[in-house]
Amino acid sequence: MHRVFVNSNSPRPVTIGILGGGQLALMLARTASQLGMRVHVLEPATNCPAQHAVAEFRSGDWSDPAILLEFAKDVDVITLENEFIGAGLLADLEQRGHVVLPSSKTMRLVQDKLVQKETLSRAGIPVVEFESVTSEQDLTRVSATLGFPFVLKRRTFGYDGTGNVTVSSAQELESAVQHLGGYKTGLYAEKWCPFTMELAIMITRSSTGETALYPVVESRQDNHVCSSVLAPADISDEVFNLAREMALRAVDAIEGVGTFGIEFFLLQDNVLLLNEIAPRVHNSGHYTLEACDCSQFENHIRAIRGLPLGNTELRSYAAMVNLLAKSNGSGAPCGIGEALAVPGARIHLYGKLRATPGRKMGHVTALGDSAEEALATATRAANCIHFEN
Amino acid sequence: MHRVFVNSNSPRPVTIGILGGGQLALMLARTASQLGMRVHVLEPATNCPAQHAVAEFRSGDWSDPAILLEFAKDVDVITLENEFIGAGLLADLEQRGHVVLPSSKTMRLVQDKLVQKETLSRAGIPVVEFESVTSEQDLTRVSATLGFPFVLKRRTFGYDGTGNVTVSSAQELESAVQHLGGYKTGLYAEKWCPFTMELAIMITRSSTGETALYPVVESRQDNHVCSSVLAPADISDEVFNLAREMALRAVDAIEGVGTFGIEFFLLQDNVLLLNEIAPRVHNSGHYTLEACDCSQFENHIRAIRGLPLGNTELRSYAAMVNLLAKSNGSGAPCGIGEALAVPGARIHLYGKLRATPGRKMGHVTALGDSAEEALATATRAANCIHFEN
Numbered sequence: 001m002h003r004v005f006v007n008s009n010s011p012r013p014v015t016i017g018i019l020g021g022g023q024l025a026l027m028l029a030r031t032a033s034q035l036g037m038r039v040h041v042l043e044p045a046t047n048c049p050a051q052h053a054v055a056e057f058r059s060g061d062w063s064d065p066a067i068l069l070e071f072a073k074d075v076d077v078i079t080l081e082n083e084f085i086g087a088g089l090l091a092d093l094e095q096r097g098h099v100v101l102p103s104s105k106t107m108r109l110v111q112d113k114l115v116q117k118e119t120l121s122r123a124g125i126p127v128v129e130f131e132s133v134t135s136e137q138d139l140t141r142v143s144a145t146l147g148f149p150f151v152l153k154r155r156t157f158g159y160d161g162t163g164n165v166t167v168s169s170a171q172e173l174e175s176a177v178q179h180l181g182g183y184k185t186g187l188y189a190e191k192w193c194p195f196t197m198e199l200a201i202m203i204t205r206s207s208t209g210e211t212a213l214y215p216v217v218e219s220r221q222d223n224h225v226c227s228s229v230l231a232p233a234d235i236s237d238e239v240f241n242l243a244r245e246m247a248l249r250a251v252d253a254i255e256g257v258g259t260f261g262i263e264f265f266l267l268q269d270n271v272l273l274l275n276e277i278a279p280r281v282h283n284s285g286h287y288t289l290e291a292c293d294c295s296q297f298e299n300h301i302r303a304i305r306g307l308p309l310g311n312t313e314l315r316s317y318a319a320m321v322n323l324l325a326k327s328n329g330s331g332a333p334c335g336i337g338e339a340l341a342v343p344g345a346r347i348h349l350y351g352k353l354r355a356t357p358g359r360k361m362g363h364v365t366a367l368g369d370s371a372e373e374a375l376a377t378a379t380r381a382a383n384c385i386h387f388e389n
Numbered sequence: 390m391h392r393v394f395v396n397s398n399s400p401r402p403v404t405i406g407i408l409g410g411g412q413l414a415l416m417l418a419r420t421a422s423q424l425g426m427r428v429h430v431l432e433p434a435t436n437c438p439a440q441h442a443v444a445e446f447r448s449g450d451w452s453d454p455a456i457l458l459e460f461a462k463d464v465d466v467i468t469l470e471n472e473f474i475g476a477g478l479l480a481d482l483e484q485r486g487h488v489v490l491p492s493s494k495t496m497r498l499v500q501d502k503l504v505q506k507e508t509l510s511r512a513g514i515p516v517v518e519f520e521s522v523t524s525e526q527d528l529t530r531v532s533a534t535l536g537f538p539f540v541l542k543r544r545t546f547g548y549d550g551t552g553n554v555t556v557s558s559a560q561e562l563e564s565a566v567q568h569l570g571g572y573k574t575g576l577y578a579e580k581w582c583p584f585t586m587e588l589a590i591m592i593t594r595s596s597t598g599e600t601a602l603y604p605v606v607e608s609r610q611d612n613h614v615c616s617s618v619l620a621p622a623d624i625s626d627e628v629f630n631l632a633r634e635m636a637l638r639a640v641d642a643i644e645g646v647g648t649f650g651i652e653f654f655l656l657q658d659n660v661l662l663l664n665e666i667a668p669r670v671h672n673s674g675h676y677t678l679e680a681c682d683c684s685q686f687e688n689h690i691r692a693i694r695g696l697p698l699g700n701t702e703l704r705s706y707a708a709m710v711n712l713l714a715k716s717n718g719s720g721a722p723c724g725i726g727e728a729l730a731v732p733g734a735r736i737h738l739y740g741k742l743r744a745t746p747g748r749k750m751g752h753v754t755a756l757g758d759s760a761e762e763a764l765a766t767a768t769r770a771a772n773c774i775h776f777e778n
Contacts, residue, residue, distance in 0.1 A: 013721070013740050032420050033442045036738025036751065052444035053422045185758040244674060295732070332402070335423060341697040344682070349425025351402050362425065 013038050015055070017075030017299065019062050021048035023350040023360065024081040024281050027289070029054045031297040038106040049350040065092055072098040077304050079258060083111045083279050084157060101207065101278050101304040109254045110279045114155045115189040116254075123253035125282045126244050126273050128265065134183055139173055142255040148189045152176045155186035164224070166192075186197045193273065196267035199233050202285035203247045204259045204299035204309055211251065211307040212299055216243045216290065218371075219263065219284045225358055228378070229284050229320040230371035231291060235266065242272050250277055259300035261285060262322045283322065283360070290346050291318035316367045319374035323362040325355035329389040338384035339364070344374075345381030355387040398770040402427050404444070406464030408451050410437035411668050412739040412749065413470040416678070419442050419569040420686040428552035432461045438739040454481055466693050468647060472500045472617075472668050474544060490596060490646045490693040491668050498643045499668045503544045503577040505643075512642035514635050515656065515662050518580040523572055528562055536578045541565045544575035553613070555581075565675065568723035582653035582662065588622050591674035592636045593688035593698055600640065601688055603681065605632045608652065608673045610731045611713075614747055617767070618673050618709040620680060624655065631661050639666055648689035650674060670750070672711065679735050679754045680707035705756045710771040712751040714744035718778040727773035728753070733763075734770030745775040 014037045021043030027052055029039040038055040041048075042062055045208070051057045056074070060067040074379045078090075088124050090104035102110075118131045131142040133152065148170075154163035156174075171174045180187060198221060202214040219226050232240070237332040247262040254277065261282025261386055263275040271285035285296035294302075294310025302309055325331070331352045338351045339347050349362040364382045368374030403426045407414045410432030418428040418439055427444040430437075431451055440446045445463070449456040450545040451474050461467055466488045467479075479493035482605075491499075497591040498508045506519045520531040520543065532539070537559075543552035554565040569576060587610060591603040595722075608615050620627070631642035636651040643666065650671025674685035683699025691698055714720070720741045728736050753771045755762030 013742070026422070030422065033419065033740070034414070034737055035725070036740040038441050038740065052427050054417070054444055055441035241489070291733070302729065307726050310729065311732065336424070337696050340691065340699065343700065346682070348423055351422070351427065353402070353424040 001112055006292050014305065015040060015075045016080055016201065016304070017042065017071055017078045018050070018054075018066075018079065019043075019071075019085050020081035020163075021045065021050040021057065022081055023049045025050035026053055026350065027286075027295075027297045028079075028281065028300060030083065032301050035298075035301060037091070037301070039072065040075050042067070043168045047353045049352060052351065059236035063089065065089060068093060069096065072096075077101055077242070079300070079304050081280055083107065087111060102260075103255065103257065106254045106256050106279060110277050112155045112186070113153065113158070113276070114186070114248060116190070116277060117222070118278075119253055120208050120250060123249055123251070125273075128193045128273050128275070131189045133187040133189050136183075139177065139189075142189045143167075143170060143173065146189055149192045151190045151192065152180060153188055153190060154180050155188055163385055172342055192242060193265050193267070193275075195267050195273075197233070197235070197266040198275070199227070199235065199239075199243055199264040199266055199272075201243050201247045201262050201264070202259060202281070202282060202288065202296045203251055203258050203262060204296070204303050204312075205251045206303040206309055207257045210309050211248060211293075212312045213244050213247060213286060213314045214288055214296065215257065215314050217284055217287070223358070225324065225360075226283050227324070228375060229287055230375055231287050231314060231318040231320075232371065234371065239266060240268050241273055242270075246272065246274050248345045250274060258303050259285070259296045281361075284320075286363050287318045287320040287346075287365050288312070291315050291367060317369060318365060318367050319369045319371055319378045320363055320365045321375070321378040322360055323349070323385055323387075324383055325357060325359045325361050327355065327357055327389055329355040329387050331355040331361060333361070334386050334387040334388060335384040339381040342384070343383035344368070344377045347381065347385075361387055365374070390675065403694065404429060404464045404695075406431065406460055406467040407439070407470055408432075408457075408460075408467065408474050408649075409470035410434065410439040410446065410471055411640065412438045414439035414685040415442055415739065416675075416684075416686045417419055417468070417470065418690060419565045419671065420684065421690050424687075424690060426690070429460065436742045438741060441711055441740065445576050452478065454478060457482060457773070458485065466687070469496070469695050470669055472496065476500060478747070491644065492644065493597075493648075495643045495645050495668060496573050497667050499645075501544045502542060502665070503575070503667060506577070507705075509639060509663055509666075512638055513660070514527050514642070515640055515660075517662050519581045520578045520580050522576040525572075528578075529564065531578045532559060532562065535578055535660070538581045539571060540581065542577055542579060543569050543693055544577055565594070571602055582656070582664075583656050584662075586622065586624070587664070587669070588624065588628075588632055588653040588655055588656040589618070589673035590636045590651045591648060591671060591677065591685045591701075592634055592640055592651060593685070593692050593701075594640045594645050595692040595698055596646045596695045598749075600637060600685050601675055601701045602633050602636060602702045603674060603685065604703050606673055606676070612747070614711070614713065614749075615672050616713070617764060618676055618712055619764055620676050620703060620707040620709075625659060628655060628659050628661055631659075635661065635663050639663060644669075647692050648685045656755070662676075672752075675752050676707045676754050677701070678710040679739075680704050680756060706758060706760045707754060707756050708760055708767045709752055709754045710764070710767040712738070712753065712771055712774055712776075713750055714746060714748045714750050714776045716744065716746055716778055718744040718776050720744040720750060721777040722750070723771045723777060724773040725774050728770040731766060731773070733757070736770065736774075
C-alpha cells in the first residue's frame with residue numbers, strides 16, 4: 001500500500017533512505033516531506049518512532065549486506081540516524097554505486113572513538129589525553145601515564161554514558177575491563193577531565209563543501225544523559241569562536257557531509273577540548289526547530305542533496321528540556337494538556353510505545369529573553385508530563 | 390506493516406482519522422505526529438500528498454457508509470480536510486458513537502452554501518445579498534432583484550472559482566444554468582460584490598469552547614485562486630476588529646470545533662461582508678507555520694482533542710505565495726536549489742506526482758519587516774520554481 005508508484009508520466013520524488021527509525025529519523029522525515037521528498041526507513045526494531053510517519057518502513061537487520069543492498073536500491077541517498085552501522089557495510093554500498101552520506105570514510109573515522117580521537121589529534125584539534133588499551137600490560141602503563149581517576153571506554157557502540165567506566169584505583173582496573181566486555185571488545189583510556197561546562201555545536205557541511213554553523217550551546221547532563229540545552233551558552237566570545245573554529249576543522253578532518261553534533265569540554269581558564277563527534281543530527285540541536293529559520297534536520301537534508309544550506313542564526317534565546325521516562329511503563333503521555341497550557345512551551349512527543357527508566361520520550365523547547373528564562377518555561381512544561389506506569 | 394501494534398503493555402497512541410489526503414491532511418499529519426499522535430487517512434485518490442507520511446493510508450470511497458465505518462473503528466476522532474463528505478454520512482458515524490469534528494451539524498450548516506448564507510444571515514452577520522434559485526421563474530425574479538451582473542453558484546462542491554458563473558445579461562441566464570449542471574444540481578444567486586480587498590481570518594474553536602483568533606490577512610486572487618497572502622492585512626483597526634468579531638460569531642453560529650478559514654469581502658467605506666466559511670484548515674493560514682508559535686494545523690489538532698489552544702500572535706510580518714503549476718506535467722519540481730538560496734524563504738512542496746494547470750504544488754512563506762517585503766522575498770523564491778512538463 002505504501003509502495004512508490006512509478007510510471008513514465010509520474011517519476012518518483014526524491015527518496016531519502018534512513019538507517020535507523022528513532023526520533024531523529026522521525027524529525028528528519030518530517031523535514032524531507034516538507035521539501036516534497038519521500039522517506040524510507042530500515043530499522044531492526046518494530047514500533048519505532050519513525051515507523052508511522054514515512055512512506056516505507058522496513059524492519060530488518062542492517063548488519064545483513066543483502067538487506068542493506070535491497071534497501072539501497074529503492075532510494076536516492078542513504079543517510080544515518082546513528083553511528084552503529086559498520087563502515088565496511090556502508091563502503092560495500094558505495095562500491096555498488098549507492099550514495100551514502102555521511103560517507104563510509106567519515107563513519108570509519110568517527111564510529112571507532114579511538115580512531116576519532118587520533119584523527120582529531122592529527123588535525124591539531126585539542127582533545128583530552130587518550131591511550132589505546134589492548135592488554136593488561138597497556139592498562140598498567142596507561143594507569144601510570146594518565147593517573148587515577150581515568151576513564152576506560154569502549155571504542156565503539158557507546159552512547160549516553162554506556163560503554164564508559166571511571167577507574168579510581170588500581171583495584172578497580174580488572175573489574176572495569178570485565179564490565180566493558182574485555183580487551184577484545186576494543187578499549188581505550190581517557191584522562192580524567194575536570195570540566196566546568198559541557199558545550200555543543202551543530203554544524204552542517206554540504207556535499208558541495210558549503211558549511212553552516214549553529215551557535216554554541218550549553219548541554220547539561222544528568223547521569224551522563226543530556227537533560228537540557230541552553231542556546232546560546234553563557235561563554236566568552238573567545239570560547240564561542242574557538243568552538244566554532246574547532247567544529248569547522250573537525251568536520252573537515254573527517255570529510256563529513258550532513259549535520260554533525262560536536263561536543264566539547266570547557267575547562268578552567270577557557271581551555272576547550274573537543275570531546276566527541278556525533279555523525280548525525282543530535283539531541284543538543286533540537287532547539288533549532290523553533291529557534292532557527294532552518295533546523296539541523298532541514299540542513300542535513302539539504303546537505304546530503306547538495307542544496308544550499310539555510311540560515312542558522314538564533315531567532316532568540318532558547319532552551320530544550322528532554323522528557324525522560326522515570327520508570328517502566330506503556331509510554332502513554334499524561335499531563336499534555338497542562339504542558340500545552342504553559343505559554344511559549346513547544347511540546348514534542350516521539351510516540352514511543354514503551355517507557356524504560358531514562359528513555360527519551362520527547363522534549364520541550366521554549367524561546368525567551370534569556371536562555372535561563374527559556375529553560376524555566378521549558379522545565380515548567382516538562383514537569384507537567386509523565387509517562388504511564 | 391503499518392498496522393498499529395497493540396498489546397496490554399503497549400496501548401495505541403491517540404489516532405486521528407482524516408477524511409481527505411491532500412496537502413492539508415499532510416500538514417495536519419506532521420503536527421499530529423509532533424504531538425505523539427498517529428494519523429490514518431481515507432481518500433479516494435491514490436498518490437495523494439498525505440499518503441506517504443502517515444501511519445495508515447486507505448484508498449476508498451468516503452461516500453460508502455461501510456468504508457467510512459470501517460475507517461472510523463480504528464481512530465479516536467475523525468476530522469476533515471475538505472467539505473465534500475455528506476453531512477448525513479458523518480451523522481451516521483456520530484450515531485454509532487464515533488467522534489467527528491467538526492461535527493455533522495457544523496458540516497450541514499456549512500457545506501451547502503445557501504444554508505451557510507442563511508445561517509450567517511440569521512446570526513446577524515453581514516453577507517452579500519443572496520437568493521435561492523430552484524426554477525426558471527426564480528431566476529427571472531432574482532435577475533430583477535439582484536440586477537446584472539450577478540453570480541450564479543452551485544450550492545455544494547464549489548471551490549477555487551469552480552461552480553460559479555458571473556451572469557452579465559438575461560441572454561446568459563440559460564447557458565449559466567446549463568454550465569452549472571441545471572436547477573437539480575442546487576443553485577443560488579449572489580449579488581455582484583465590488584470589493585476592494587479580499588480578507589481572511591483563521592479561527593480555532595476547541596471542543597471545550599475556547600477560541601483562538603489569528604490575525605486578519607489579505608488574500609490576493611488570480612483567476613479565483615488564491616495566489617498570495619499578506620499577514621496582517623493593511624486595514625484599519627476598525628475593520629480588523631470587525632472581522633475578528635464576525636469570525637467569532639460565525640464559528641459560534643455553526644457550532645464549529647476545529648480550525649476554520651473565514652473569508653471576507655471588504656467594500657468601499659469599510660463595509661465588511663462575510664463571503665464564505667471553509668470548515669477546515671485553509672490555504673490562507675499556511676503562513677502560521679512560520680509566523681506563529683502555534684500553527685493553524687496544531688491548533689486544529691489541539692481543538693479536536695480538547696487540549697488548550699496555542700499562541701496565535703504574529704511573530705513578524707509574513708507573506709505566502711502559492712506554487713501553482715502552469716501546465717500539465719510530471720510534477721517534478723525544478724529550481725529548488727535557487728529557491729532555497731533566497732534568504733528568508735521557506736519552501737513547502739507537496740510531493741504531487743502530476744501537475745495540471747493551476748494545481749497547487751506547494752507554497753513559499755517568508756517573514757519580513759513589512760508584509761510587502763515578505764511578499765517580495767516569497768515571490769522571488771517562488772519564481773525560481775517550476776514543475777516539469
